[in-house]
Amino acid sequence: MRITGNRLIDLAAASTTKGQSQVATSAGQLSSGLRVTTPSDDPDAWLAAQRSKLRQALSQGTGAAVQAGRDRLEVTDNALASLGDIVSQVRSLAVQGASDSYNPADRAALGGQIRGLFLSALDSANTRGTDGEYLLAGSASLTAPFDATGGYLGDASMRSLPADGGATTGVTIAGTALTRASGVDVLPLLDRVATALSANDMTTLGAALPDLDTAIKQISAARSGAGGAMNVLDQTTAARTVLEQDLQQTISRLVEVDTVSAASELAKATQALEVSRAVSSHIVAMLAPST
Amino acid sequence: MSDLLSLLSLGASALTAQSAGVAVTTNNVANANTPGYSRQRVDLESLEAAPLIGGVRSTTPQRLADDLLSGRIQTAAGSLAMSQAFADALAELSSTLGGGGATLDEQVGALFSRFSTASAAPTDSASRNAVVAAARDLVSGIQRRAADVAAARKEADTRLRDGASSASAIAKQLAAANTAVARSDDPAARDHRDQLAQQLGKLVGGQARIDHDGQMRYVLDGGAVLVDGGHAAALTATPDATTGLARLEVVDGGARRDVTGAIAGGTIGAGLAFRDQTIAQVSTQLDQLAFDVTTSVNTVHTANAGLDGATGRAMFTPLTQVAGAASAIALDPGLAADPTRLALAAPGAGPGDNRGALALFALGSQSVASGGTRTLGDAAIGVVSGVAVSASGARGDATRDGLVADHLAGLRDSLSGVDTQEELTNLARFEHASTAMAKFISTIDGMLGSLIDQL
Numbered sequence: 197m198r199i200t201g202n203r204l205i206d207l208a209a210a211s212t213t214k215g216q217s218q219v220a221t222s223a224g225q226l227s228s229g230l231r232v233t234t235p236s237d238d239p240d241a242w243l244a245a246q247r248s249k250l251r252q253a254l255s256q257g258t259g260a261a262v263q264a265g266r267d268r269l270e271v272t273d274n275a276l277a278s279l280g281d282i283v284s285q286v287r288s289l290a291v292q293g294a295s296d297s298y299n300p301a302d303r304a305a306l307g308g309q310i311r312g313l314f315l316s317a318l319d320s321a322n323t324r325g326t327d328g329e330y331l332l333a334g335s336a337s338l339t340a341p342f343d344a345t346g347g348y349l350g351d352a353s354m355r356s357l358p359a360d361g362g363a364t365t366g367v368t369i370a371g372t373a374l375t376r377a378s379g380v381d382v383l384p385l386l387d388r389v390a391t392a393l394s395a396n397d398m399t400t401l402g403a404a405l406p407d408l409d410t411a412i413k414q415i416s417a418a419r420s421g422a423g424g425a426m427n428v429l430d431q432t433t434a435a436r437t438v439l440e441q442d443l444q445q446t447i448s449r450l451v452e453v454d455t456v457s458a459a460s461e462l463a464k465a466t467q468a469l470e471v472s473r474a475v476s477s478h479i480v481a482m483l484a485p486s487t
Numbered sequence: 488m489s490d491l492l493s494l495l496s497l498g499a500s501a502l503t504a505q506s507a508g509v510a511v512t513t514n515n516v517a518n519a520n521t522p523g524y525s526r527q528r529v530d531l532e533s534l535e536a537a538p539l540i541g542g543v544r545s546t547t548p549q550r551l552a553d554d555l556l557s558g559r560i561q562t563a564a565g566s567l568a569m570s571q572a573f574a575d576a577l578a579e580l581s582s583t584l585g586g587g588g589a590t591l592d593e594q595v596g597a598l599f600s601r602f603s604t605a606s607a608a609p610t611d612s613a614s615r616n617a618v619v620a621a622a623r624d625l626v627s628g629i630q631r632r633a634a635d636v637a638a639a640r641k642e643a644d645t646r647l648r649d650g651a652s653s654a655s656a657i658a659k660q661l662a663a664a665n666t667a668v669a670r671s672d673d674p675a676a677r678d679h680r681d682q683l684a685q686q687l688g689k690l691v692g693g694q695a696r697i698d699h700d701g702q703m704r705y706v707l708d709g710g711a712v713l714v715d716g717g718h719a720a721a722l723t724a725t726p727d728a729t730t731g732l733a734r735l736e737v738v739d740g741g742a743r744r745d746v747t748g749a750i751a752g753g754t755i756g757a758g759l760a761f762r763d764q765t766i767a768q769v770s771t772q773l774d775q776l777a778f779d780v781t782t783s784v785n786t787v788h789t790a791n792a793g794l795d796g797a798t799g800r801a802m803f804t805p806l807t808q809v810a811g812a813a814s815a816i817a818l819d820p821g822l823a824a825d826p827t828r829l830a831l832a833a834p835g836a837g838p839g840d841n842r843g844a845l846a847l848f849a850l851g852s853q854s855v856a857s858g859g860t861r862t863l864g865d866a867a868i869g870v871v872s873g874v875a876v877s878a879s880g881a882r883g884d885a886t887r888d889g890l891v892a893d894h895l896a897g898l899r900d901s902l903s904g905v906d907t908q909e910e911l912t913n914l915a916r917f918e919h920a921s922t923a924m925a926k927f928i929s930t931i932d933g934m935l936g937s938l939i940d941q942l
Contacts, residue, residue, distance in 0.1 A: 200906035202519060203897065210893075235585040235875030236578045236882070242585070243872045250596045250864040254851055257600025264607035327611035329839055335832065337839025338610055355841050357607060358848075367607065368839075483907070 201483045208476040215469030222462035225453045232451040245450040248443045255443070258358055259436050265357050265367030266429045272331045272369050273422040275323035279374075279382070280415040282317045286310050286386050287408040290401060293393045300396040307394030314386040318342055321374060321383060332371035341371040346383025348375045360432040365425050373418035374411075382411040491935050497542035498928040504531050505924060507545035508917035515905045516914075523682035525552040525903035526910075527674060550674035552903050554697045557681045560899060563892045564685045565692035565752035570884035572757035576643065577765060577878035583635045584769070585871040591632060591776070592867035594625040599851030599864075605831055606844035610794060615826035622802065623823065626816050629777050632870070633813035636770050640732075643762040647733050648724040650755040654690045654713070655721040657683055658705065662719035665702050669717070672701070687713070691722065692752015708756070709749025711737040722746075732762065765877060772870045773813035776856065780863055781806050781816055783855040784847065791830035791843030798834045 225231055235242040292298065293306045321342045323331050333341035333350035341350035352372045359365040374382040385407050392400035511529040518524040527548040534542045584590075589597070601621040605614040664680035667673065680703055684695040693707040705714035713720050720739035727734050735755070737744045747763075750756045781803040788802040804817040822828045831847070832840035856866035 197897075198901045198904075198906070199897075200900055200904040201908060202904055202906075203900040206896075206900075234578070234582045235871050236581040236878035239872055239875035239879050242875060243868060246590065246592050246868045246872075247865070250592050250868070253593065253596030253600045254603070254848075257603030257848070260600075260604040261607035264604070268607070325608075327608045327614075329608070329610050333837075333839065335837030335840035337837060351837060353836055353840055355607075355609075355839065356845070357841075358603075358845070 201479075204479045205476075205483070208472065208479050211472040212469065212476055215465065215472045218465035219462065219469050222458060222465045226455070226458045226462055229453055229455075230451055231453040231458075241450040245447045248446045248450070252440055252443045252447070255436050255440050259433065259440070261357050262359075262367075262429050262432050262436070265355075266426055266433075268325050268331065269367055269369075269422045269426050269429070271323065271325055273419055273426070275320045275331060276369070276415055276419045276422065279317055279320040280412060280419065282313050282320065283382065283386070283408060283411050283415060286313055286317075286389055287405070287412065289313075290389050290393070290405055290408060294398065294401055294405065303393045303396050307390045307392075310386060310390035310393060314346070314383065314390055317383055317386055318344070318346060321346075321371065332369060332374070334368070334370040334372070342374075342383055346381065346385075346387055348372065348381070352377070357429075358432075359428050360435045365428040365432075366421075367425060367429070369418050369422055373414060373421070378417070379410045379414040380407045382414060385411055491931055491938070495928060495931045495935070498924050498931060500534070500542045500544060502921060502924045502928070504543045504545040505917045505921040507548075509914060509921065511548045512910050512914045512917060516907055516910045519905040519907055519910075523678045523685070524905065525550050525674065525678050525681075526905045527551065548674070550677060552677065552681070553899075556895065556899055556902065557684070558695055558697075560892070560895045561681070561684045561688040561695050562692075562752075563888065563895050565688035565756075567885065567888040567892045568689040568754050569692060569752045569756045569760075570881055570888045572754040573760060574878060574881035574885045576639075576757065576761045577874055577881050580636075580639055580761075580765065580769070581871065581874045581878045583639070584632055584874060587631075589624070589628065590867070591625075591628055591870060592864050594621070594628045595780070595864045595867045596851070597621045598625050599848055602844050602848040602851070605829075606841040606848060609831035609841045609844050610838050612826065615794075615829050615831070618829055619818070619823060619826045622818050625780065626803070626818050629773060629780075629813050629816050633770070633773050633777075636766055636773065637814075640762055640766045640770070643758050643766065644732050647735065647755060647758045647762065650690055650753075650758060651722045651724040651733070651735055654687060654755065655719075655723070657687045657690065658713050658719040658722065661687060661703065661705060661714045662717050665714070666717040668701060668703075688753060690753045690755055691750055692756045693750075707737065707746055707749065708751045709746055711744050711746050711749065712739075713737060735759075765874065769870060769874060770813070771809075772866070772873065774809050774811060776863070776866050776870060777812035777816040778806055778809045779856040779866060781812065783850055783853075783863065787843070787846045787850060788830045790834065791846065792832045792834045792836070792840075793830050794827035794832075794838045796832075796835075796838070797828075798830065800828055800830060802829070 224233075232238045232241050232245070289306050289310055293303045298306070321332055322340045325331050329337040330339065330341050330350070331337075333339060335353035335355070336350045339349060341348060343349055348371050350371045352370050354366040354370055355368040356364040357367050372378060385404060389401065389404045389408070391397070392404060508529050508531070511527050515526045518526075527550055529548050530546040531543050532546060534544060598618070598621040601614075601618040605611070605618050608614045661680065661683040664676060664683055667676040668680055684703060684705065687693070687705060688695070691707055691713070693705060693713070695703050695705050697703050700716075702716040703714065704712060704716070706712050711720075713722065720737050723736050723738050724733035725736055726732070734745060734747045735750065737746055747759065750759055782805075785801040785803055785805060789799050792798045793800060800822065801819050802822055804815075804819055806812050806815055819828075831844035832838055833842035836842065851864065852862060854861055856863045857869075861869070
């Protein structure tokens with residue numbers, strides 16, 4: 197085949213241009229750390245990466261919700277722990293007051309002390325979360341769930357969140373855990389004990405002691421429920437963390453550059469470019485005498 | 488004496504023949520870098536009855552070109568221009584849709600992620616504001632892409648109008664070149680005509696053929712004749728009565744032929760495919776996505792309750808049709824101004840209920856888009872990935888067409904290209920022959936002089 201000097205120059209120029217393009221591509225990938233910078237660079241990889249990112253976003257949203265739910269349960273558990281301590285104290289004082297060694301004045305003093313504990317218990321039962329919601333109110337979370345007498349105004353609704361394995365788990369404890377629906381009305385019970393001691397009503401006081409035991413168990417059961425839910429949420433978080441790490445690795449593998457192979461590609465492209473330039477110089481020199 | 492005079496005549500004709508060779512060689516070297524130039528060759532042929540009354544003469548310079556190869560080059564140029572222009576347009580659209588901050592699918596993901604976050608704190612104003620902000624981002628993201636696509640369509644349309652105008656001008660020049668070839672059969676005119684055919688091919692594709700009469704006919708894809716010998720039709724762009732987009736017509740006198748759907752080569756073919764297929768498809772996908780987001784979210788949202796317990800309120804302004812949905816999608820103004828209207832609770836439940844938020848979050852994993860075949864996130868990815876796949880394919884086509892064009896360029900260069908070294912060798916050959924003939928004439932002249940002196 198007849199090949200002219202101009203053709204040789206064109207081929208050399210094309211080779212140099214191709215070499216420069218390869219160097220620019222390799223250098224760009226190395227400097228950006230990305231193999232896929234636009235969707236058309238590798239549509240299949242981009243598509244798979246975006247799907248992973250979408251799953252990652254949904255998982256992160258769930259993760260934020262789960263974390264908020266767990267925080268809420270922790271605050272709820274603290275409030276219940278505080279309430280449990282108060283009820284235990286009331287029970288101790290009630291047992292003391294039931295003793296024959298106490299006179300009516302002593303019992304009235306104990307009644308006053310329990311009255312103060314009742315107010316603290318009411319505060320604990322009406323604890324609000326960081327977002328201002330009443331934790332034990334069920335879905336009526338913008339209204340204090342327990343009134344001044346300890347009567348429950350909320351509902352039995354529990355807030356749930358998606359948990360590991362497609363299930364859901366409750367992230368709230370409804371105030372019904374402290375009402376007759378779960379055993380006894382805890383807060384009114386404290387009020388009743390305080391009144392009985394103040395009135396030296398030993399019959400009522402005696403009847404209240406088993407109810408106090410029940411109340412303590414109720415609170416303990418509610419705390420167990422909160423603890424169990426926190427465990428489920430922790431497991432969900434652990435699974436989610438693994439999933440998100442896997443997704444991130446997938447995304448990295450799909451769109452990020454392998455530094456070692458990219459550096460190798462850059463070295464090869466640079467060498468090819470140098471060779472192209474050398475060949476171009478030779479061709480020009482070879483043709484020079486005739487031009 | 489008469490023999491010597493014959494030899495002198497022989498020498499003169501030989502000198503003329505060698506000079507013709509020098510002239511053709513010089514012309515070849517002078518045009519070594521002229522695009523489309525086909526080298527010429529002068530052949531020498533001996534005259535009969537040499538050496539006494541014979542000699543040598545030069546033939547008419549011959550243009551070394553292959554019309555069949557020229558036709559293939561013109562066709563390949565049309566294919567290459569088409570695939571390159573199409574690949575460039577698709578890559579640009581792909582970058583526009585997939586770049587510039589968060590992608591559409593990321594914005595869809597962010598909205599559903601915010602629904603999930605809000606489900607943990609449905610009464611929290613920060614959570615509600617975050618949902619509204621994410622919804623606003625998605626709305627503006629879809630609207631921006633719709634505007635970008637509309638701008639790309641308009642730009643493609645403008646290019647088509649410009650391209651049609653250029654094609655008409657080149658068609659006229661091609662017809663004039665046909666006339667010039669018919670008049671003089673000048674090799675330079677033939678080269679010029681081939682160059683024009685190639686330029687026309689890059690614009691409109693189609694095929695140039697040279698008939699038995701030596702005239703070139705340029706036929707577009709679909710059969711419309713743009714150039715017939717010395718006569719050229721015009722390629723005009725006329726606004727469509729419905730869409731306002733340019734329709735391309737071959738206008739020849741009073742006859743008009745619509746070739747909008749027929750041209751499948753050159754930059755105009757690429758522009759038509761981009762405008763009428765790619766853009767139309769992306770536009771429809773965006774409209775469908777906007778419609779699906781609006782209807783599916785609204786369906787769940789209206790069934791649930793806001794912070795005030797009220798139900799039946801839409802999150803996005805309801806849309807009545809798919810067409811134009813991407814431009815029309817909007818966040819409900821009441822909800823945008825008052826995020827407490829966000830329906831995150833089940834109807835009848837208290838404000839702290841999160842079942843509405845969970846139902847909205849669950850939409851993110853449900854196949855509610857594209858006729859119930861995929862999720863909204865996948866539909867959003869599909870808008871970009873469809874263009875990206877086409878762009879990648881078109882880039883492959885451009886690479887293939889480039890290789891074909893390069894191969895044909897090599898074949899043409901092999902036949903028609905000027906090699907300066909070869910020409911200089913030819914020049915030396917003709918120069919040496921001329922010098923020898925000059926000496927020969929000088930010798931004969933000396934002999935004649937001696938004879939005359941002796942008379």
